[in-house]
Amino acid sequence: xxxxxxxxxxxxxxxxxxxxxxxxxxxxxxxxxxxxxxxxxxxxxxxxxxxxxxxxxxxxxxxxxxxxxxxxxxxxxxxxxxxxxxxxxxxxxxxxxxxxxxxxxxxxxxxxxxxxxxxxxxxxxxxxxxxxxxxxxxxxxxxxxxxxxxxxxxxxxxxxxxxxxxxxxxxxxxxxxxxxxxxxxxxxxxxxxxxxxxxxxxxxxxxxxxxxxxxxxxxxxxxxxxxxxxxxxxxxxxxxxxxxxxxxxxxxxxxxxxxxxxxxxxxxxxxxxxxxxxxxxxxxxxxxxxxxxxxxxxxxxxxxxxxxxxxxxxxxxxxxxxxxxxxxxxxxxxxxxxxxxxxxxxxxxxxxxxxxxxxxxxxxxxxxxxxxxxxxxxxxxxxxxxxxxxxxxxxxxxxxxxxxxxxxxxxxxxxx
Amino acid sequence: xxxxxxxxxxxxxxxxxxxxxxxxxxxxxxxxxxxxxxxxxxxxxxxxxxxxxxxxxxxxxxxxxxxxxxxxxxxxxxxxxxxxxxxxxxxxxxxxxxxxxxxxxxxxxxxxxxxxxxxxxxxxxx
Numbered sequence: 040x041x042x043x044x045x046x047x048x049x050x051x052x053x054x055x056x057x058x059x060x061x062x063x064x065x066x067x068x069x070x071x072x073x074x075x076x077x078x079x080x081x082x083x084x085x086x087x088x089x090x091x092x093x094x095x096x097x098x099x100x101x102x103x104x105x106x107x108x109x110x111x112x113x114x115x116x117x118x119x120x121x122x123x124x125x126x127x128x129x130x131x132x133x134x135x136x137x138x139x140x141x142x143x144x145x146x147x148x149x150x151x152x153x154x155x156x157x158x159x160x161x162x163x164x165x166x167x168x169x170x171x172x173x174x175x176x177x178x179x180x181x182x183x184x185x186x187x188x189x190x191x192x193x194x195x196x197x198x199x200x201x202x203x204x205x206x207x208x209x210x211x212x213x214x215x216x217x218x219x220x221x222x223x224x225x226x227x228x229x230x231x232x233x234x235x236x237x238x239x240x241x242x243x244x245x246x247x248x249x250x251x252x253x254x255x256x257x258x259x260x261x262x263x264x265x266x267x268x269x270x271x272x273x274x275x276x277x278x279x280x281x282x283x284x285x286x287x288x289x290x291x292x293x294x295x296x297x298x299x300x301x302x303x304x305x306x307x308x309x310x311x312x313x314x315x316x317x318x319x320x321x322x323x324x325x326x327x328x329x330x331x332x333x334x335x336x337x338x339x340x341x342x343x344x345x346x347x348x349x350x351x352x353x354x355x356x357x358x359x360x361x362x363x364x365x366x367x368x369x370x371x372x373x374x375x376x377x378x379x380x381x382x383x384x385x386x387x388x389x390x391x392x393x394x395x396x397x398x399x400x401x402x403x404x405x406x407x408x409x410x411x412x413x414x415x416x417x418x419x420x421x422x423x424x425x426x427x428x429x430x431x432x433x434x435x436x437x438x439x440x441x442x443x444x445x446x447x448x449x450x451x452x453x454x455x
Numbered sequence: 456x457x458x459x460x461x462x463x464x465x466x467x468x469x470x471x472x473x474x475x476x477x478x479x480x481x482x483x484x485x486x487x488x489x490x491x492x493x494x495x496x497x498x499x500x501x502x503x504x505x506x507x508x509x510x511x512x513x514x515x516x517x518x519x520x521x522x523x524x525x526x527x528x529x530x531x532x533x534x535x536x537x538x539x540x541x542x543x544x545x546x547x548x549x550x551x552x553x554x555x556x557x558x559x560x561x562x563x564x565x566x567x568x569x570x571x572x573x574x575x576x577x578x579x580x581x
Contacts, residue, residue, distance in 0.1 A: 089509075089524075089571075090508045101506065103508055103524055103570040105522060105570050106552065106553075188510060188520070188522065189518070190519070213509075216538050217509075239462070239464055240464075240505060244531060244534075403471075422468040422469075422470070423467070423469040423470070423471075425469070
């Protein structure tokens, strides 16, 4: 093999995070960079998201996924930023050596900085406790979306959806518009997992019932799915057998969560956070391996692409700083109470940061505050907060080195 | 007088609106943190508007489908009709992103716009 190609920055993934990071780096004068994309076209998951609602924050208009991607792809092409599609990264080391495979063969890059922008994948049937055989007709929502929107293949006629994540809700509408009969959406939690506007526009508009505190416990059928058993669950999410009902259907769509895709991160020895599934990062979005940074859904799963682009642009600024010299050490640990996880997990002294997290359950008038040594650093009240919408809390620069805790509480659920 | 509740979906505040109605007319709205909330409630309860995103068939293209949206939202009550019409539509490649595929959908004064580009392909005969 030839000598590695030297690069200032190698970006792994050409979705919303990778494209936004590349453009921002280019604008800030970093020209020696390359984007490596596994799919035949850049754009990531946006390619198959033909529904609108992208860009509301950033462009103040409702774009579809491909249109949103084009806003980044066009300037990437116009600026001549190096982008290789059909290129799979198969190796990443802690010394930032990137190995990529494409039709042109094997290529190695020695990067000064690596940006992880691989996005996430869907939790699949194997991860769920469902009895029965494994007949055809069980799809994750994103796979069904790709079949219908990209390949013109219909997945089924009589459809049950498990999980009320946004992709599941959007597929309920999409499959209905394509002539399928969506029998219902079953959600194990007592509240919907997707955004409220999707519940209205994807389910209510089409009279599709949403069954909260319910799950699918068994699959029936040999070659093709013939029915599923659904059960109500108790407050510990345990199925109640006496409520079991058999629902004839030919297709089950799963929208039961997304998992950051971090095989390459792990290969490089990047420490992962068991809560987010993504790398542990400091406030500069640098992972535990110096020079390896992460943004977008590979870091933590976002609700909207606009947030991913913004995070990647923030990351680009930090990478520019890193290329000029090491970033400040970040020894201050951040933890959360009343919220699942907090990103970043580590802070430095003397520089403001923004913390991102989700409340544990839907709440009206949620108070979020960051506390250090019993002192409240900042506080925000949010009129309505739900796990479906990530909360961002700017915190001032820290003088002290003790840990920071983010607390979420309201009148009914006070901070303990 | 009748009272209805709905969630405002204009912004993440997701206000829980309580709306009073006399027949089909909205007479009052509470629970909204901004003035847009009342307008939203009036629109949703009298004539909800939705954009339509779906796909139309492409002949002679690199891909079998071209995704589309409307230039402006249409009444929800006309949505099924609009989708049925779009399912019957076949366009010829090449298609450019943003291209107008249908000028006036159902006489509603909105255009059908392509949201992806589909290059034409040329088959070899041998």
